[in-house]
Amino acid sequence: MPELIEGVAFRDEDWYAEELVDRHFVGCSFQRVDLTEAVSRGAVFDGCTFGSVSFNVSRHTDSAFTRCVFTRCNLFEAEFTGCKLVGSTFDRCDLRPLVVTGGDWSFTTLAGADLRGVRITGVRLREADLAGADLTGATLTGADLSGAQWRGARLIDADLRGSDLTSLDPGGAQVAGAVIDAAQAVLVARTLGFEVR
Template sequence: MFFYANEVYENRDFGSMDAREGEWTNCEFTRCRFRGVEMNESLMEGCTFVDCDFTGAILNASHYKESAFTNCLFTSANLFVARFDNCKLVGSDFAGANMDGITITGGDWSYTNLRHADLRKQDLRKIRFKEADLSECNLEKADLREADLTHARLHKAHLQGTDLRGAKMDGVNFKDLNITGAKLDMQQAVAVARSYGAKVEG
């Protein structure tokens, strides 16, 4: 186990590092590579990652607090039971990542690629998913109350039983969605009706 604080790294390759159970606080990483690195049960608080590559990284049970990952790659990474508390993931790519059991509390996940992610039964309240790609995601029985889904791509997403009340859904194509059993507020219900050509009068 190790502890790093207030360090700045640029173009650093951490691929051969054993980072299990490590702690990083207020560190900055720019264009660093964590490809295949083992970071099980690591803790990162107040850290910033820009254009970093976590392809194939093993991040099981890792914990991220108040950290930012901008335009980072998590392709095929293992994030089993990882936790993100009030983090910024804007523009990051999670293609093929294992996100089973992940916990997301608050934060900004706008413009992320979360295609095919399994987020069923997750508490995703008030999280920003603006223009995120959530195509074919499993969001069954997830709690998305007051989340920002403005212009999010939800093509073939599973929303059965999902709680969408209060979520911002401007620009969402409701005709693409299976919302059987989903909980909608009145504004959303009107938007769904209009998407199918209904004339709704006040």
């Protein structure tokens, strides 16, 4: 059985290179905790808050951070593989360079986030809030972005091939140099009112 930790406040703790395996945190608060090079596998964080936490070079596999709030956290070179972050919010976090492979980040709030050059592949991002986010030069391929909010987003030189862009209004985001595939090009043309023959 996973170890259940509920409603605990962790402050100014050193968890450098900690291995978080099958631990279950519910409603916990993490303030100024050092998780640099930490590794999580099958860990669950539900409804937790993270303030000024260092996730630098941390690795997370098949873990869940659901309905969590990240404020002023540093995720430099953090990697998430097959993780679930449904309903989580990132506020004034350092997210570069971030690597996300697979998993479900639906309903995640990344509004205004600096995501330049991040690599996000094969991720479910349904109804994610990317309004005002800077994805310049980012790789965002094979992602389910249906219902995502794009207002004011910067997608300059981003690689968007294979992603669901049905909710993207090209007039409401900066898309110069963004790369899409042929099927996406047809979709965008139809969104703009063109008839493709």
